[in-house]
Amino acid sequence: MTFLKAPHWEWYIVWYFFLGGIAGGAYFVGAIADNFGGRRDEEVAKSGYLVALPLTLICGILLTIDLGTPTRFLNMLRQFKFWNPMSIGSWGIGAFGAFAFVSAALSFSREARLVWLRKNIGKVGSLFGFFLASYTGVLLGSTARPIWTDARFMGALFLASGASTGIAAIGLISYLRRVELGESWRKIKKADSFAMAFEIVLLALLLGTLGSPGRAIWAGPFAAPFWVGLVGIGLVVPLALSLVLKPRAGQAGLVTAMASILILVGGFALRYVIVFVGQS
Amino acid sequence: MPTYAMFTDTSVCTGCRACQVACKQWNELPAEGAEWTGTYQNREHFTDKTWRLVRFVEKADTKGEPKWLLMSDVCKHCAQAGCLEACPTGAIHRTQYGTVMVNQDVCNGCRYCVSACPFGVVTFNHDTGRVNKCTFCNDRIHNNMPTACAKTCPTQSIQFGERSALAAKAKKRLADLHEQGVKEARLYGVDDDILGGLNAFYLLLDKPETYNLPPAPKLPERNVAVDSALSIGSALVLGLGALVAFRERGSASGESQEGDGQ
Numbered sequence: 001m002t003f004l005k006a007p008h009w010e011w012y013i014v015w016y017f018f019l020g021g022i023a024g025g026a027y028f029v030g031a032i033a034d035n036f037g038g039r040r041d042e043e044v045a046k047s048g049y050l051v052a053l054p055l056t057l058i059c060g061i062l063l064t065i066d067l068g069t070p071t072r073f074l075n076m077l078r079q080f081k082f083w084n085p086m087s088i089g090s091w092g093i094g095a096f097g098a099f100a101f102v103s104a105a106l107s108f109s110r111e112a113r114l115v116w117l118r119k120n121i122g123k124v125g126s127l128f129g130f131f132l133a134s135y136t137g138v139l140l141g142s143t144a145r146p147i148w149t150d151a152r153f154m155g156a157l158f159l160a161s162g163a164s165t166g167i168a169a170i171g172l173i174s175y176l177r178r179v180e181l182g183e184s185w186r187k188i189k190k191a192d193s194f195a196m197a198f199e200i201v202l203l204a205l206l207l208g209t210l211g212s213p214g215r216a217i218w219a220g221p222f223a224a225p226f227w228v229g230l231v232g233i234g235l236v237v238p239l240a241l242s243l244v245l246k247p248r249a250g251q252a253g254l255v256t257a258m259a260s261i262l263i264l265v266g267g268f269a270l271r272y273v274i275v276f277v278g279q280s
Numbered sequence: 281m282p283t284y285a286m287f288t289d290t291s292v293c294t295g296c297r298a299c300q301v302a303c304k305q306w307n308e309l310p311a312e313g314a315e316w317t318g319t320y321q322n323r324e325h326f327t328d329k330t331w332r333l334v335r336f337v338e339k340a341d342t343k344g345e346p347k348w349l350l351m352s353d354v355c356k357h358c359a360q361a362g363c364l365e366a367c368p369t370g371a372i373h374r375t376q377y378g379t380v381m382v383n384q385d386v387c388n389g390c391r392y393c394v395s396a397c398p399f400g401v402v403t404f405n406h407d408t409g410r411v412n413k414c415t416f417c418n419d420r421i422h423n424n425m426p427t428a429c430a431k432t433c434p435t436q437s438i439q440f441g442e443r444s445a446l447a448a449k450a451k452k453r454l455a456d457l458h459e460q461g462v463k464e465a466r467l468y469g470v471d472d473d474i475l476g477g478l479n480a481f482y483l484l485l486d487k488p489e490t491y492n493l494p495p496a497p498k499l500p501e502r503n504v505a506v507d508s509a510l511s512i513g514s515a516l517v518l519g520l521g522a523l524v525a526f527r528e529r530g531s532a533s534g535e536s537q538e539g540d541g542q
Contacts, residue, residue: 003325004397005325007391032522032526036527044526067388067390069388069389072409075371075388076368078369079369084367085504086390130515137507141503142396142500142502142507143396148395149500153510154507155507160518163521163522184526187526188525191521194521194524198514
């Protein structure tokens, strides 16, 4: 397949896929906590919104830098091709940024009407959060590149990773904000354990349906970041810790923060392996 | 408007590379220096400055005698073009003559098309930060002139014309060759089985793979629907998981969330 050309999407894109996943995941998990959780979960939601906003801004910067001439990003807005992941992605990240901004701003108010507004905006914004965390995988799947073109489930997997890293970011930021979450620490752990378990299922489905070309992911030069970074540090260790460790009340935040760092490393390893394996 | 096409009959190509030079000349493409490719071919593949490329394949025939397979390769201007579908800006568009063209003023260098071309034609130009490929001599065909490569070809290995007439010509040529005993001759891209039909199609003397052509290329964008559906399924599962995790009640700490969440 040497006659195919690589798009040379490198570190800017790896970081974008990673941070975009966190932003989308943190937002929709935050909005779900906001709408269906208790009073303490409003702080969880606030952490989610506060993670999503700056990361979205960084994502936009990464994408425009990658174009070489940043103003050319505007060319993306000449068209709206709804079947084209790159096209709707460009519009989608802008729309998501607007939701992240409004939600983050409203999360500082306790006034009933504004809280009501924030919760309902969160419901709609979540759809864009799901989109931002997943479309990048769909985008890679709709190329002619080896592995990418045959790997289904990439959008689904990126979304699961976006959820697990998004919840991890919520945990980490909540710890750094020194908010007292009480019972919500356990909810964060539960939600993240579920996302990671589902991520493992999707990873197995992706590799299973991909067949022998998938060896390039888990047996070639990417074996180390795949097994150590993604599977080990990113999924198995934090899942095992969440089963084994029963932190005392005062230490739940610290334990969550430590596990969060591992999960984030795993999410980065996933984007690194997938982005580069399709271009090597 | 007619749909134009180019028919490259590799059985009469002599490898003179006049087409490659004419393309460079007309399109003002600078020299790139020589590249050792292990054959007489210069440039291993299309670049941002090489849009016509004569492929040289040295292969032993059935008697063990070395023989040349020569083929002048170019952008296929596919009826179902992966690059065109991928382009988010509209820079890549189909002209009134059915050809696929990159508008240099609009391209923003996102490189999605580079990854979406099943033939590795579209190339990123690091000088301009945009992508380049064969224009099907857009300026010439709009002035009733054939493409530069076809015009210059001394053996009529490259022919330019209205697509349906050229397709008929290609099929006639194939029938003649089969009659003469050239059993391995075959057409590539004339019919719509390859990406809806190519507007640059070929008569080959060996398997497509021998010429570095994919035997059955597919439109990359066919995957969008399935991948999107799987992503939506994933979103439902993850959303439900988060909902259950945060909605849980009656836990050990005795915190009641009744009534304060909605």
